[in-house]
Amino acid sequence: MANALEVERLSVTLDRTEVLRDLSFTVPEGTALAVIGPNGAGKTVLFRALVGALPHRGAVRWAPGTRIGYVPQKLDLERDIPVTGRDFLRAKAAVSGEPQGATARALELVNLPRAVAEKPIGTLSGGQFQRLLLAAALVGKPTVLLFDEPTAGVDEPGEERLYGTIRRLQEAERLTLLLISHELSVVYRYATNVLCLTLEHPCLGPPEEILTPERIAQVYGEPLKYHHH
Amino acid sequence: MPWTALTLSIGMAIAAGVVGCFAVMRRMSLASDAMSHVALPGIGLALLFHVHPVVGGLAALLVGTVLVWGLERRTGISTETVVGVVFSLALAVGSLLATGEELVDALLGAPGRLGRWELALGLAGAAAVVAFVLAQRGRLVIALISNDIARTSGIRVERLELLYLLAFAVTVALGLRYLGVLLMGSLVIIPAATAKHLARSLDGMLAISVAISVCSTVAGEILASRLRLATGPVIIAIAAGLFLASLFLRRRR
Numbered sequence: 001m002a003n004a005l006e007v008e009r010l011s012v013t014l015d016r017t018e019v020l021r022d023l024s025f026t027v028p029e030g031t032a033l034a035v036i037g038p039n040g041a042g043k044t045v046l047f048r049a050l051v052g053a054l055p056h057r058g059a060v061r062w063a064p065g066t067r068i069g070y071v072p073q074k075l076d077l078e079r080d081i082p083v084t085g086r087d088f089l090r091a092k093a094a095v096s097g098e099p100q101g102a103t104a105r106a107l108e109l110v111n112l113p114r115a116v117a118e119k120p121i122g123t124l125s126g127g128q129f130q131r132l133l134l135a136a137a138l139v140g141k142p143t144v145l146l147f148d149e150p151t152a153g154v155d156e157p158g159e160e161r162l163y164g165t166i167r168r169l170q171e172a173e174r175l176t177l178l179l180i181s182h183e184l185s186v187v188y189r190y191a192t193n194v195l196c197l198t199l200e201h202p203c204l205g206p207p208e209e210i211l212t213p214e215r216i217a218q219v220y221g222e223p224l225k226y227h228h229h
Numbered sequence: 230m231p232w233t234a235l236t237l238s239i240g241m242a243i244a245a246g247v248v249g250c251f252a253v254m255r256r257m258s259l260a261s262d263a264m265s266h267v268a269l270p271g272i273g274l275a276l277l278f279h280v281h282p283v284v285g286g287l288a289a290l291l292v293g294t295v296l297v298w299g300l301e302r303r304t305g306i307s308t309e310t311v312v313g314v315v316f317s318l319a320l321a322v323g324s325l326l327a328t329g330e331e332l333v334d335a336l337l338g339a340p341g342r343l344g345r346w347e348l349a350l351g352l353a354g355a356a357a358v359v360a361f362v363l364a365q366r367g368r369l370v371i372a373l374i375s376n377d378i379a380r381t382s383g384i385r386v387e388r389l390e391l392l393y394l395l396a397f398a399v400t401v402a403l404g405l406r407y408l409g410v411l412l413m414g415s416l417v418i419i420p421a422a423t424a425k426h427l428a429r430s431l432d433g434m435l436a437i438s439v440a441i442s443v444c445s446t447v448a449g450e451i452l453a454s455r456l457r458l459a460t461g462p463v464i465i466a467i468a469a470g471l472f473l474a475s476l477f478l479r480r481r482r
Contacts, residue, residue, distance in 0.1 A: 051377060051380055051381050052380060053377050053380050069381070070377055070378050072375050072377050072378065075375055077374065078254065078256065081254045081425065082424075082425060082428040082429055082431065082433060083254070083370060083373070083430070083431050086430075087370060087430055087432075088371070091366070091367035091368070091370040091371050092367075092371060092382065094367040095367050095368055095371060095382050095383070095384060096383075120429060120430075121374070133378075136378065137378075140382060146381075
């Protein structure tokens with residue numbers, strides 16, 4: 001199987017602090033990689049380096065023709081700006097060279113009602129906004145989806161729905177998925193591989209190997225409870 | 230009032246209306262007001278060397294813009310901070326260079342006769358600014374929501390930022406003559422801030438902002454010439470009055 005992404009000896013230093021050191025891994029096409037690790041381990045930094053938003057050393061090689069759909073963690077947006085979900089999706093379609101019809105399809109894929117998309121984005125709930133961001137990511141016909149904590153600020157049923165959506169899309173569109181999550185039960189169910197991020201002992205492997213109680217205690221510094229479904 | 234002056238001021242008001250929308254949404258309100266101050270040392274130098282003051286002001290604005298953009302990228306300090314420091318300094322230097330009546334004119338604007346080339350260049354500048362914002366609005370919206378989403382969508386974020394700031398600088402230069410260094414920033418910000426309260430979509434905001442900007446400018450010019458008052462302060466007073474009215478309207482909704 002070809003690789004969607006190859007990362008070789010990636011290091012990132014921010015404000016003279018080494019956040020990532022000599023990190024190497026590959027992501028085969030069509031698989032799901034979950035990135036886990038304690039707060040401050042550099043998960044978001046890794047994603048931002050992968051999309052070229054941060055200076056880094058080492059190599060980040062995306063497969064030729066890769067189109068990235070990026071769903072960031074949280075946005076520092078004024079709540080009262082009069083930009084609607086539709087404004088955002090239309091902008092995304094225009095920039096990606098997609099027909100405007102692509103926005104309606106994206107909204108359908110993420111189960112976001114049209115009426116919700118007509119509202120200013122600052123008035124959307126956490127879950128609605130996450131689904132709007134996902135819809136925007138899908139408008140550009142991505143081959144790879146990058147998800148930074150997709151369910152932060154979303155209630156539990158909303159979280160289930162969102163992951164269900166992501167899973168469905170991944171299978172239907174043969175997407176490669178990179179996902180940052182604190183929800184280890186979710187990681188266990190959805191990930192093909194898990195990248196466990198710590199500066200000293202990063203590790204990579206299938207969930208059964210990585211998500212062992214001993215490993216998790218080592219990574220998070222304490223035993224963490226999670227349940228398999 | 231001569232038709233040339235009126236035409237140019239309408240062009241300027243339209244440019245201010247569209248540029249202001251993104252400035253307000255990007256929380257650049259204070260920064261952009263201060264940013265217009267950088268024109269002052271340019272005007273001072275132009276008067277000293279007998280060049281057209283607006284040319285000096287525009288040159289200073291463009292240099293200041295590139296400086297702010299570069300400093301922000303290199304140091305990672307927020308635009309607000311960089312602009313605050315650089316442009317307060319500019320105001321200080323400018324006040325030393327220009328004196329007396331010249332200084333008051335530069336700060337508050339002064340009406341006067343316009344040459345044909347001034348009109349042509351001014352209208353071309355206004356048209357360029359409006360065309361830029363409307364053509365790039367999709368990119369500007371995405372970058373407003375998230376620079377990282379913009380980057381992964383193939384948008385060159387830094388370049389877009391520089392072009393936007395340059396459009397802003399040109400807009401300020403267009404208004405130097407009528408509104409002066411102190412008040413032009415306000416014409417960019419106040420109509421857009423008003424539109425932000427009233428609009429429910431991006432198109433709505435752009436339309437309302439332009440309408441308020443043009444109405445305040447035209448009404449202000451007519452009123453100022455009837456009452457023999459300085460044009461700039463009257464225009465801004467009208468725009469600010471509309472802003473206050475919009476607060477009331479929003480509360481009632």
